[in-house]
Amino acid sequence: ANRYGQITYRCAEVAxxxxxxxxxxxxxxxxxxxxxLNRRYSTMQIVGDHLAELIPQGGTILTQCFGETIIGTVIRAARCQNKDFKVFCAETRPYLQGARLTSGCFAQMGFDTTVITDNMVAYAMEREGIDLFTSAADTIARDGHIANKIGTFQIAILAKYFGIPYYVTGIPDQDKHSKDDIVIEMRDPQQVLSYRGIPNTVPEVKAIYPSFDVVPPHLISGVVTDKGVYVPYLLDHYFDSDVKKFY
Incomplete structure (x- = not known):
């Protein structure tokens, strides 16, 4: 909402x-x-560079949803660093962004890519050698809470259980001071009840579709920004100055 609001108001002023x-x-x-867009891509390329440095050579990462520009920038960074790794993509029901978008980006750029259903995450973490879990965030609050596509919270819990680091990518929102400032959008439950016009249930069944869930800072290993990688509890320092900081 912040980003589209800024874009819309700026377009009106320019006009x-x-x-x-x-x-x-x-x-x-x-x-x-x-x-x-060029400014955004340049900024996110720095984020992608930092994330690529965290991925072990020859390792395996797990992604959630589709991280917009970060997917392209981390791929570019990995290629520049001559780094190769395997990718497991949670499909991200019900809209399947992970399967439809993220997996294709990695696969078509030559990475060994595997899609798993959202309920296979524990299996993959236990048996497929996942070294790192990463996702973007639709909102990053200054107190270290982040909101991302529904299902991210449960993957973060599993990552904590299996001792796998979870790195969030993005730029903190200056006006989001805590999780109380994050509003969860409820979307059309029909996307849960059916897929491509084919019903998944009988007509009497209801559904809910919260678009995001909120991950608390104790489940996050670091927030990867254009200024460096921050411990989520120190994320408020992102706004202190333009000096790059690593924690």
């Missing part, structure tokens, strides 16, 4: 400035958007 200057507002919005 007003262009109109006042007698210029084409649409062209101005396009140019500003490209500049904004």
């Amino acid at each position: 007003k400035e262009a109109l006042a200057a007698g210029k084409d507002p649409i062209q101005a919005i396009v140019e500003n958007t490209v500049e904004s």
